[in-house]
Every structure is written in C-alpha cells, then in structure tokens.
Amino acid sequence: MRRQLASLLFGASTVVFGNAPAAAQSAPVVTLTRLECGTNAAPTDVGARFSDTYAYNGLKVQLTYSCYLIRHGDDYLVWDTGFPMAAGPTSPTTSILDLLAQLKVTPAQVKYVGISHYHGDHVGQVNTLPQATLLIGKGDWAVLTDTKAAPIVSPAFFAPWVSGGGKVEPLAGDKDVFGDGTVMVLNMPGHTPGHHSLLVRLKEMGNVLITGDLAHFRENYDTDGVPTFNTDRAASLASIDRFKQIAKNLKATVIIQHDARDVGKLPAFPGAAK
Numbered sequence: 702m703r704r705q706l707a708s709l710l711f712g713a714s715t716v717v718f719g720n721a722p723a724a725a726q727s728a729p730v731v732t733l734t735r736l737e738c739g740t741n742a743a744p745t746d747v748g749a750r751f752s753d754t755y756a757y758n759g760l761k762v763q764l765t766y767s768c769y770l771i772r773h774g775d776d777y778l779v780w781d782t783g784f785p786m787a788a789g790p791t792s793p794t795t796s797i798l799d800l801l802a803q804l805k806v807t808p809a810q811v812k813y814v815g816i817s818h819y820h821g822d823h824v825g826q827v828n829t830l831p832q833a834t835l836l837i838g839k840g841d842w843a844v845l846t847d848t849k850a851a852p853i854v855s856p857a858f859f860a861p862w863v864s865g866g867g868k869v870e871p872l873a874g875d876k877d878v879f880g881d882g883t884v885m886v887l888n889m890p891g892h893t894p895g896h897h898s899l900l901v902r903l904k905e906m907g908n909v910l911i912t913g914d915l916a917h918f919r920e921n922y923d924t925d926g927v928p929t930f931n932t933d934r935a936a937s938l939a940s941i942d943r944f945k946q947i948a949k950n951l952k953a954t955v956i957i958q959h960d961a962r963d964v965g966k967l968p969a970f971p972g973a974a975k
C-alpha cells in the first residue's frame with residue numbers, strides 16, 4: 702500500500718515536472734527594435750540648455766530621436782513616437798506606421814503606445830496609433846487635459862484619447878504592461894510631472910533600461926545633470942537615483958534615448974535585440 706502510494710506520488714510528480722518544459726516553451730517571445738523617429742540636427746552644444754549648473758560648456762553631443770517597438774508574443778508596445786512627419790528639418794524620413802509595415806506588424810497588433818513624457822519630440826506620431834491603449838504618466842495626463850492651461854503640445858496629438866473615446870491608462874506609478882514582469886513602465890517623475898522610463902527583460906541581451914528623458918546624454922547621466930527645461934529638480938534627482946539602483950541591481954544595459962552612442966548598443970533596424 703505504502704509502495705503503491707509512493708509510486709502514485711512519484712507518478713504525479715513526474716507529470717508535474719514533465720509539464721514544466723512545455724510551460725517554459727510557451728513563454729511569449731520578447732524582442733526590442735529601435736525605430737528612427739526624427740532626423741538628427743548637427744551636434745548640439747549641450748551646455749546651452751541641457752544643464753542648470755553651467756556644466757558641459759562647449760561640449761558638443763550628437764543627439765538623436767529614437768522610438769522603440771517591443772514585441773511580447775503576438776502583442777506589441779510602441780514606446781515614444783518622436784517627431785511628427787511635418788516637423789521641418791527634424792521630421793522622420795519614414796513614419797512609424799511605415800516602419801511597422803516593413804516589420805509586417807499591423808497597427809491592430811499594437812496593443813499599447815507608451816509615452817515617456819509630453820514633450821513634442823516624443824508625442825509627434827502618437828495619434829497614428831489611435832486603436833492602442835495609451836500609457837502615460839498621470840501627472841502628464843493631467844497637464845495635457847487641463848483645459849484652463851495653455852496647451853503644451855498640439856491637442857491634435859492626443860485627440861483620439863481626449864475626445865475620441867480611445868483607451869487611456871494614466872499611470873500613478875509603475876505598470877507591468879503584459880503582466881509577467883518582462884516589460885515594465887517605471888515611474889520616474891521630475892523632467893515632467895508624470896515622466897516614465899522603460900525596463901525590457903530580454904532572454905539573450907538581458908535587462909535593458911530605456912531612459913525616456915531622465916537624462917539626455919551620457920555625460921548628463923553620469924553626473925546626475927538636470928537640464929534647464931525641467932519640472933521638479935528634487936524629483937528628477939530622486940528618479941535618477943532610483944533608475945541607477947535598478948540598473949545596478951539588474952545589471953541592465955542603459956539606453957539614453959537621445960544619445961546616438963547609446964542607441965547604437967541595440968541592433969540597427971530592422972534587427973531586434975532578443
């Protein structure tokens with residue numbers, strides 16, 4: 702009897718362990734692709750606007766405008782949307798929708814569009830994805846929807862969610878986008894009231910942290926620099942501290958979205974980090 706029970710238990714445990722590899726195999730594929738979302742101007746003297754402490758005077762950095770496509774199984778998140786197609790010399794050469802088409806991703810597959818913050822070089826093509834659920838910091842959403850204040854950016858960018866019935870999730874904190882911890886929108890206020898960064902946990906490349914505009918270039922990140930255009934200096938410093946702790950604890954690759962040197966850590970389009 703005892704032996705029978707033991708073999709039954711053993712049998713049961715074999716079944717449990719036998720199922721484990723199948724479950725692991727069905728974990729959704731997560732990839733990260735960078736998208737060009739604006740045309741770079743000449744290297745910028747970052748001492749002019751990018752420091753409120755007179756740092757970096759004379760330092761010239763090649764800034765860039767990057768967006769990201771994160772695949773999670775059959776669903777996608779677009780992170781930031783760069784400049785609009787009609788932004789003059791800084792306009793993207795190819796729209797996000799055309800880049801997605803080159804990857805054979807349909808707009809219907811884009812379940813979420815996440816905006817790091819409300820500045821014009823991050824929201825320019827958001828309204829080309831009106832079917833996606835908009836993820837945006839609660840503080841930024843409050844500013845964008847404040848009808849008494851002068852608009853920060855053209856109201857047309859957010860019209861699908863402000864007046865068109867689109868789904869929006871104003872985030873007061875972090876958001877586990879797909880529910881399994883692989884893609885996390887992280888609360889990093891300061892640059893704007895609801896500024897967020899992004900963590901993507903990849904199988905081969907490992908953990909990748911994408912800054913939003915927590916920092917604009919590497920020297921600025923390394924020295925905890927804050928630009929002159931910033932909402933809350935103390936909050937920015939606290940967010941930079943939190944971001945750096947996460948980067949250290951997760952041994953993450955940090956991508957500063959506006960720094961061409963950092964964006965180059967990811968494979969060139971149409972390649973994807975896995």
Ligand SMILES: [Zn+2]
Pocket residue numbers: 820822823914959
């Ligand atoms: Zn920016």
